[in-house]
Amino acid sequence: MPMLRSSQTENAKDSDGFTEECVTHLDALYGVACRLTRNPTEAEDLVQDALVKAMRARHQFLVGTNLKAWLFRILTNTFINKYRRGGLERTLFEGPDADPLADGWVSASTMRQLRDPEQIALLPIVEGEVGRALDALPTEFKLAVILCDVEEFSYEEIAEIMSCPIGTVMSRLHRGRKLLQRSLYEHALAMGIVKAEPRVGTAEPGAAAAPADLAAYRARKRAAV
């Protein structure tokens, strides 16, 4: 983890530059904090806490490495420590059999309708739904999706930020995106933007499960233990 190795020689003198550079990432940090806390005021506090911690730990930051990723790691840890004492969830969802969202759940034509330029008038509605669906995601999926799709971090950087293996990043991204698209599809279906269709592709028992059924799935898993 090169970005966490400490370098006492190089960074000690550059205090002012460090502070300024941290602040250039303020909007990005705040955007993610808003989605994590779902509360603008708490998001401000979270970002501020994270920046103060970064200041306190700045001797651990290796100059020349990715400051933004380092700050996001601190933000994530601060969030977990503050709101999620148990850490990010990483058990049930990530097992090999935990995928109720097999690929191939909608046809190419439905996918085309979901993003069709003819539906451009519906964009605000769709984006409102994207926001809601994002908020509804489990935190670890939401974070992976935002770090990748919005902040454009690499898998490796996301793995460092979320303190997990790259494989876990890919799996969280995949599931997060699938859940998001399923929400969008179901919303579009409810609004009559797309037509219901017989499910194509794999027909495993969980494939038809809506996100709401994940809770039932987890309950079953828990009961089985």
Place this chain on the structure above:
Amino acid sequence: MTRSVAENLTCKDSRLLEAYLDGELDAAGVIDIEAHLSGGSDAEGRSQACDVCQERLALQRATRQSLKRVVRTASLEALQSGASGRDAFRARALTAMMAEQGRQTNVSSIARAQVPAADGRFHWRTLVPIASAAALALFWGAASRGPLTALRQQWPDARGSAGMQAGMGDDLLADLLHEHSNPMPPQWTDPSDVRALDQYIGVPVRPARFERNGASLVGARVLPVHQQRAAMLQYVIGHGPSQRRLSVFVYDPSKIQISALGLSPRAVGTSEVRVGQESGYSVAVTQNGGVGYAVASDLGTDQSAQVAALANDGE
């Protein structure tokens, strides 16, 4: 039907497609995927074109664009409609960081901030201008001996340090407002005489700095404030019946402290200004380079804040 590795992986599990979209595939993987998508031939000359994967990719790209807009726009809107606004949040975050740095550096720097010396004071002057807000709050925080980590109270309650400084609390602000609302005639009207007031109050007085936005200097007086002295610069804005008066109080903040209690923070450009309204007048308080400024006027709080922010413009 022939199936390549890419087709197998992509159509059954879009993870590979996602890795392609995320720019995480190596060159060979990219070639495979692109062949699969575009209907080109793979290494063994088989032709493919996968509609479903093309649509998956397109949908994923569209979703990504929506996500970007949603996350960025929503947070920016939240920030701008927040209590203090985006600039103030930046200033607050910087303030908190500077405070943390100050706490780390050593205690003596805080002690120094309490009685700023002429030499090397405000080493943060070299920072971008926005940092002045941070330095300011560090300075005020230190002067009040308030806990620097109490981030929501960067501007201390001056009453908490009663006896340490002249001019405690809100009554000083009330005094200044009284001077503004019942002004004595100026003692000096020549700008060079006004500039020379620095010898009485111990900090530079630069009347021209506030002569913008149509304000013109009428004159100045020295104002005794609790065994200390402040300069009161008097300006008018506009002509005739719409003419408004404006007073700028210039003082040494290590001797005179104005409580920011009841005033709300506001970012004007890169300056942090505390604004409020009292008895029908607006007040704006700020600090720059170890000099305190308080603006009292018959104008709105916005305009007073703008005038106060002029204190932070270089000459």
